[in-house]
Amino acid sequence: MDVSFNIEDELIKLYRFVKRPTWSPEPYQSKLHKLLVFSFLLVLSLIAGLLLGACIQAIQQFDFFEPTQHEMEKMMYEHPKYYIFLLGVVAAPLLEECIFRGPLLYASKFEKLFPYFFYASVLLFGFVHLSNYQLNTSVLYFAPILVSAQLFTGITFGYIRVKFGLLYSIALHASYNGILFLPFLFFDFS
Structure with missing residues (x-):
């Protein structure tokens, strides 16, 4: 079976x-x-998420904005780990992909408007994650940076949804969240 997979080609496809x-x-x-593209997008999303997360941490360290407690931190103290895992790795990917990427099938009927629908879904996905913060002026001011990882993953989740289908975007989202949740499952951060 001939499987042509080249990282450079995949980056070019994604860029286009x-x-x-x-x-x-x-x-x-x-x-x-499909598995190779899926794995590539997962690694790319994780690298981008970790780099963008480091930027957010740096901004907080240098007191550019008032840090607020992230909702996930609060939930870690209020709920058992299995609950957080099920919520973040099963429920959130399933619901969010159906809400934000599911309608892209209907948007496909409007070829000229499709890019606007696509980017609207990315922006909505990103900015709905502002609910992870206690909103104040500085959080709103830095909103694009605070949700930059979600904006990036919104693009990769949308890309795989268009290329291979909704189940792949749900699986990519769940895998991404699952890998990020692993440290919380095995270590006690209290």
């Missing part, structure tokens, strides 16, 4: 998609190819 999103599914790819 980001530049001009179109409804362009690739349903006839082999399962191995």
Whole structure:
């Protein structure tokens, strides 16, 4: 079985998609190819999420804005770990992908407007995550930075949704969240 997978080619495809999103599914790819693209997007999203998270930590360290307690931190003290895991790795990906990426199928009927629908879904996905913070003026001022990881993953989740389907975006979202939750499951941060 010939599986052509090249990281540079995949980056170029992703760049072209980001530049001009179109409804362009690739349903006839082999399962191995889909797994390789899935893995590539997962690693890319994790690297971007960790780098953007480090930037947010640096901004907080230098007192550029008033840090507020992240809702996940609060939940860690109020609920058992299995509850947080089920919420973050099962419920959130399922609901958020159906809400934010599911409607892209209907948006595909409007070819010229599809990029606007796509980026609207990315922005809504990103900014709904502002609810993870106690809103104040400085949080609103730094909102694009605070949700930059969600904006980036919104693009990668949307890309895989368009290319391979909604189940792949749910799985990518769940995998991303699951990997980020692993340290919280095995270590006590209290």
